[in-house]
Amino acid sequence: xxxxxxxxxxxxxxxxxxxPGPARADENEPPMxxxxxxxxxxxxxxxxLVTAVLATTAxxxxxxxxxxxxxxxxxxxxxTARAAKGIDVKSGGYNTNPVxxxxxxxxxxxxxxxxxxxxxxxxxxxxxxxxxxxxxxxxVRFSISPKLRRTVQDELIAEALAAFKARAQxxxxxxxxxxxxxxxxxxxxxGGVPVPVRGYAHAxxxxxxxxxxxxxxxxxxxxxxxxxxxx
Numbered sequence: 727x728x729x730x731x732x733x734x735x736x737x738x739x740x741x742x743x744x745x746p747g748p749a750r751a752d753e754n755e756p757p758m759x760x761x762x763x764x765x766x767x768x769x770x771x772x773x774x775l776v777t778a779v780l781a782t783t784a785x786x787x788x789x790x791x792x793x794x795x796x797x798x799x800x801x802x803x804x805x806t807a808r809a810a811k812g813i814d815v816k817s818g819g820y821n822t823n824p825v826x827x828x829x830x831x832x833x834x835x836x837x838x839x840x841x842x843x844x845x846x847x848x849x850x851x852x853x854x855x856x857x858x859x860x861x862x863x864x865x866v867r868f869s870i871s872p873k874l875r876r877t878v879q880d881e882l883i884a885e886a887l888a889a890f891k892a893r894a895q896x897x898x899x900x901x902x903x904x905x906x907x908x909x910x911x912x913x914x915x916x917g918g919v920p921v922p923v924r925g926y927a928h929a930x931x932x933x934x935x936x937x938x939x940x941x942x943x944x945x946x947x948x949x950x951x952x953x954x955x956x957x
Contacts, residue, residue, distance in 0.1 A: 759956045760909060761897050767885040768947035771878050773868035773921060774845050776939065778854055779818065782861040783837040789822060792836045796820070800838050803861050810853045813844040839864070845871060851937050868941045869920040875946065879915050882948040886913070890950045903956035911952035917945045 782799040786792035800817060807815040818839025824831040840861065844850040854863060870878075890911070898906050921942055 757955065759903075760953055761901075761956065762951070762953040763893055763897070764949060764951045765886055765889040765893055766947060766949050767882045767889060768917070768945055769878060769882060770943040770945050771870055771874065771918070772943050773870055773941040774874055775869050775871040776844060776847055776850050776866065776941065777869065777920070778842045778850060778866045779864045780840045780842070780854070780857055780861045781818075781837050781864050782840075783835070785825070785833050785835045787833045789834045789836075792822065792834050796836050796838050799860055800840065803840050803857055806856055807840065807842060807853060810849060812846045812849050813842055813853060816841050847939050847941055851939055854937055866923040866937075866939065867920040868923070868939075868944075870918045870944055870946070875918055878946050879948060882915075882946060883913060883950075886948045886950040890952055894954050897954070898956060901956060905957045906954040907957065909953040909955050911950065914949045914951070915947070916949070917947045919944065 780803070782796055782803065784792055784795045784799070786795065804815065804817060807813065818841050820836075820838040822834055822836040825833050825835050840857070842850055842853065854866075894906055897903075921944060923939060
């Protein structure tokens with residue numbers, strides 16, 4: 727019986743060299759000298775911006791008459807609001823919908839919104855009291871203005887990074903390490919969700935007293951997550 731003869735061609739040799747070897751058990755494990763942790767800095771900030779949404783709503787059997795009524799009321803509201811000092815004013819969505827009785831349209835209902843925004847709580851409260859004689863309040867909410875938010879977040883970032891460095895030194899000292907290097911870091915900001923005013927009467931009246939608002943506070947926070955490598 728003849729014996730087998732094996733020939734390793736250059737192509738086969740190349741494939742053998744490229745074939746992956748057995749994976750090491752610790753290949754994907756993080757280095758033993760890496761330490762990850764998180765710190766947070768937060769602060770209660772007084773809400774300095776109030777946003778109010780008001781709306782005029784009407785019904786009529788004639789859609790053209792309905793549009794005229796809504797337009798007249800909104801023109802009055804816009805003129806009244808623009809006369810107030812320190813308040814940003816803009817009109818919102820306008821919609822008209824049919825009201826059915828089974829398959830027949832019996833009349834039309836329409837509405838349009840008015841949006842007010844100001845850092846002057848007293849001024850916007852007074853204006854809402856005037857406008858409520860003809861239009862309704864849909865919502866009032868307090869929030870932190872973009873400018874104040876950026877200022878406070880920048881300060882919190884500095885505080886959080888200082889806390890991260892302090893925590894890294896504590897880790898280095900207690901693990902008897904000569905020093906450390908930063909491997910990765912991420913900074914996340916959060917908080918400051920608008921606060922709605924609850925329990926506020928929306929009904930219209932011939933004479934409406936000026937509403938009383940309390941702006942309150944919102945919490946802003948900064949989280950710093952990172953990994954250091956001990957030397």
